[in-house]
Amino acid sequence: MLLTVLELVGIAVFAASGALAAVRARLDVFGVVVLGMTTALGGGIIRDVLLGIHPPTALRTWPYLLVSAATGLLVFVFHPQVAKLRRAVLLADAVGLGLFTTGGTTTALAAGVPVYTACLIGMTTGIGGGALRDLLLREIPTVLRQEIYAVAALTGAIVVAIGHRLSLPAGPTAVVAAALICGLRLLALWRRWDAPRPRER
DSSP: OHHHHHHHHHHHHHHHHHHHHHHHTTOOHHHHHHHHHHHHHHHHHHHHHHHTOSSOHHHHOHHHHHHHHHHHHHHHHHHHHHHTTHHHHHHHHHHHHHHHHHHHHHHHHHTTOOHHHHHHHHHHHHHHHHHHHHHHTTOOOGGGTSSSSHHHHHHHHHHHHHHHHTTOOHHHHHHHHHHHHHHHHHHHHHHTOOOOOOOOO
């Protein structure tokens, strides 16, 4: 029950992030809701497609669809107020990244895929929705050009995989990994860390 609640919170946060990006891009109400849903559910759908889970969990679990759509609609109506909560949204986004990445990695490991594959699928679960959001807005995905985002997700996924290989309890390992992802993400925002880029000649 607690895991489901946390997943729904993560979906709501990611949906708000996508919807705010759509508002900034001046999309209509349909575009705002669709982009919010894509951001919230995209990573999980990619995970399920890679693991051969059909139809994807997000498309056959109505609360996921309802929460993401309702969040997008609320952001469309109250976007001036939501935009003022930037720090809270960034914090919640970091928590959502941790939850989605560790959940995706755990799901992949349970499906019996190799450890390195589970790590990549876990990372993709965390960052996939945001990447789809940027592509729909005709932008280079943020995770490919700035900020410590994908690196944090991959680090947490590796922690989950190591715990699995050492036969450590899955629950506590996932909590530690999610906290690590969230902490790295917030530290990178605070210190304004970016991944290395090529030097200009």
